[in-house]
Amino acid sequence: MNLYASLIRTGVPAAVGWLVALALKVGLELPADAVTGVLTPVIIFAYYGLFRFAEEHVSPRFGWLLGYARPPKYDLPRPTPAA
Template sequence: MPALFISVMRTGVPLVAGWLLTLAVKTGVTIDSDAVTYAVTVALVLVYYVVFRLLEVLGSRLRGTALQRFSGILLGWARPPQYPDAGGSLPPLTGTVSSRDPL
C-alpha cells in the first residue's frame, strides 16, 4: 500500500504545484471563474487517478488481471509502477568532498 500512496502523491503534488504557480503568475490573486476552473480541474484529475489506481491495486490483489489491465490502460500504461526497494538506506559515499570542489 505504500507504493500506492507514493504514486498518488507523485501525481497530486505536481498538479497542485502547477495550479499554485499559475495563481502566482497572476497579479492580485482573486477567486474568479478561472481560479475555480483550475481548482476543479486539479481535483477531478486527482480523483480520476486515485479511482483507477485503487482499481488497479484491487485487481492485482484479487488476481484479476483484466481489471488491473483495464485500469492501467486508463492511466496510460498497462502495468502499475514498481519501485525498487532501497532497503531503507542510501549507499555509502566514496571519496571525500572539499569546499573547493565545484557543485
C-alpha cells in the same frame, strides 16, 4: 523504464483533469481561475484514485486508463558498506 511509467501515469490523469475542467467551464458561471485552480486538481485526484483502486482491486487492465499498463516498481537502493 520506471521513470517513464511514473511520468505517463501522472501526466494522463493531469491531462484528463484539465480537459474535464475545461469542459465543465463551458456550462458553469464561474471565473476561469476558479475552474482551473480548484476543479482541475479535484478531478485529477478523483480520476487517478478511481482507476488506481480499480486496477488494484478489480483488474490490472484498468491501468491502461492511467496511461500505462502497470504501476511502476522502484528498486530499493543497495546499502553501501561502511568504511
